[in-house]
Amino acid sequence: MCRIQLPDRLKTLCAEVKQLSGREVIWKEDADVAGLMGSAIDHDGNPTISYQNFSEAGAAEELMHLKYQLKGFAGLKQKKGSVNRRAQQAATMLQNSAHHFLFYPLLEEWGYNPRQAEAHSTRRQAKAIEENFAQTTVTDSFKAFCAMLYVRSLLDAMDEALVGEVSEFLENRVPEALSMGKKVSETIRNELGSSAAGYRATLDKCLKLMKLEGSYETNDPQAT
Numbered sequence: 001m002c003r004i005q006l007p008d009r010l011k012t013l014c015a016e017v018k019q020l021s022g023r024e025v026i027w028k029e030d031a032d033v034a035g036l037m038g039s040a041i042d043h044d045g046n047p048t049i050s051y052q053n054f055s056e057a058g059a060a061e062e063l064m065h066l067k068y069q070l071k072g073f074a075g076l077k078q079k080k081g082s083v084n085r086r087a088q089q090a091a092t093m094l095q096n097s098a099h100h101f102l103f104y105p106l107l108e109e110w111g112y113n114p115r116q117a118e119a120h121s122t123r124r125q126a127k128a129i130e131e132n133f134a135q136t137t138v139t140d141s142f143k144a145f146c147a148m149l150y151v152r153s154l155l156d157a158m159d160e161a162l163v164g165e166v167s168e169f170l171e172n173r174v175p176e177a178l179s180m181g182k183k184v185s186e187t188i189r190n191e192l193g194s195s196a197a198g199y200r201a202t203l204d205k206c207l208k209l210m211k212l213e214g215s216y217e218t219n220d221p222q223a224t
Contacts, residue, residue: 004027004054004059006056006059007056009110010056010059010060010063013060013063013064013067014063016067017047017063017066017067017070018047020067020070020071021041021045021046021047021066021070022045023045023046023047024046025047025048025049025063025066026042026046026047026048026049027048027049027051027054028048028049028050028051029050029051029052029054030050030051030052031052033050033051033052035052035121036051036052036053036055036058037049037050037051037052037053037054037055037058037059037061037062038050038051038062039062039063039065039066041066041069041070047066047070049062049063049066056112057107057112057113057114057117060107060110060112061107061112061114064099064103064106064107065096065099068099068102068103069099071196072196072197072199073098073099073102073196073199074196074200074218074219075095075218075219076091076092076094076095076203076207076216076217076218076219077216077217077218077219078091078215078216079214079215079216079217081215083215083216084139084141086139086141086142086144086145087141087144087145087212087215087216089145089148090141090144090145090147090148090210090212091207091212091215091216093145093148093151093152094148094151094184094203094206094207094210094212095203096156097148097151097152097155097156097188098188098192098199098202098203098206100114100118100155100156101155101156101188101189101192102192102194102199104156115156115157115158115159116157118152118156118157119153119157119159119162121152122149122152122153122156122157122159122162122166123162123165125149126149126153126162126165126166126169129146129149129169130169130173133173138174140211141212142174142177143174143176143177143180143210143211144177144180144210144211144212146170146174146177146178146181147177147178147180147181147184147210148181148184148210149166149170149181150163150166150167150170150177150178150181150182150185151181151184151185151188153165153166154181154185155185155188155189180209180210183209184206184209184210187202187205187206187209188202188206191205200218203218204217204218
């Protein structure tokens with residue numbers, strides 16, 4: 001059983017994660033977790049959810065991330081060599097957006113509103129970029145990060161006002177990132193599909209569009 005209080009629907013989802021992984025879900029309070037909640041499969045194969053402030057909606061989202069990862073819709077892994085912070089952020093945003101595209105509609109059917117939190121987070125990040133732009137060096141990894149702000153506003157948040165805000169800023173300051181974000185969004189929307197192999201092929205294509213293929217690749221959990 002999941003060792004935290006969950007409604008029946010999420011108990012069932014938690015049991016699916018346990019069945020897929022062969023291990024109990026570990027729930028861990030962590031003041032340093034990025035965002036309010038996060039999830040990962042640790043080095044020992046344990047599905048783990050960390051949280052600063054536990055919420056039912058956050059638990060639903062993180063359990064979904066674990067479920068899809070364990071079913072072969074895995075994330076991205078860094079290739080050998082160093083990767084800067086912006087590239088890491090862009091890659092994380094890409095894998096999250098791909099998952100969100102697959103399961104946010106179901107979470108909404110269940111009565112959750114994950115897009116509201118996405119809109120808030122994306123707007124906060126976009127504002128920080130705009131305020132500090134004068135001190136920013138526009139590198140390929142920075143463009144990839146900005147492109148993902150557009151993707152998140154369009155596909156994750158589905159917030160028309162936010163899409164307009166991000167588009168206007170990028171068009172004036174980083175037009176290549178706007179073009180990149182539109183191409184990545186179109187690729188996710190039209191090509192992601194429902195199979196794990198198709199999912200990984202789509203993410204590989206997005207990495208190339210974002211010029212991150214030299215730093216990241218999709219992680220095939222079935223590979224030996």
